[in-house]
Amino acid sequence: MEDRVTLTKLEKYFEVTGKAIDFAEKSGNRTDLVAERADFLDMIKRYFSDARHFKEKKDFVNAFAALNYAHGWLDAGARLGIFDVHDSNLFTVD
Numbered sequence: 001m002e003d004r005v006t007l008t009k010l011e012k013y014f015e016v017t018g019k020a021i022d023f024a025e026k027s028g029n030r031t032d033l034v035a036e037r038a039d040f041l042d043m044i045k046r047y048f049s050d051a052r053h054f055k056e057k058k059d060f061v062n063a064f065a066a067l068n069y070a071h072g073w074l075d076a077g078a079r080l081g082i083f084d085v086h087d088s089n090l091f092t093v094d
Contacts, residue, residue, distance in 0.1 A: 005060040013067045014051065020074050020090040021048060023083075030081035037082040044073045 021044060029037050047070035054063035077083040078091040085091050 005064045007060065010055060010060050010063055010067075013064065013071075014055075016090065017048060017051075017067050017071050017074070020071065020085075021045070023085055023087060023090055024074055024077060028084040030084050033080065033082050036080075037077065040073055040077045040082060044070045044077075047073065 024044070025041065031037075047066045051063045051066035051070065054060070054066060074083065074090075075092045078085050078093045083091075085093065
């Protein structure tokens with residue numbers, strides 16, 4: 001088991017989270033939480049941007065942490081129904 005965040009691992013998570021963001025943005029909203037959906041997307045994009053910043057600085061641990069925060073917001077939004085997504089490869093819902 002690897003105990004380091006490698007560039008390969010980081011790039012994999014950038015790809016998965018990037019796909020999930022794109023999917024969430026294009027999805028419907030099963031709730032009336034329109035402003036909250038916009039807020040979620042804003043936070044997700046900020047964490048994704050932070051991850052890029054940390055990656056550029058070769059700070060892979062904080063880049064990985066920021067990606068995990070972004071994906072946590074994505075999963076929370078999916079669970080709430082503000083992202084109407086049904087892809088168990090990208091989200092913890094189905």
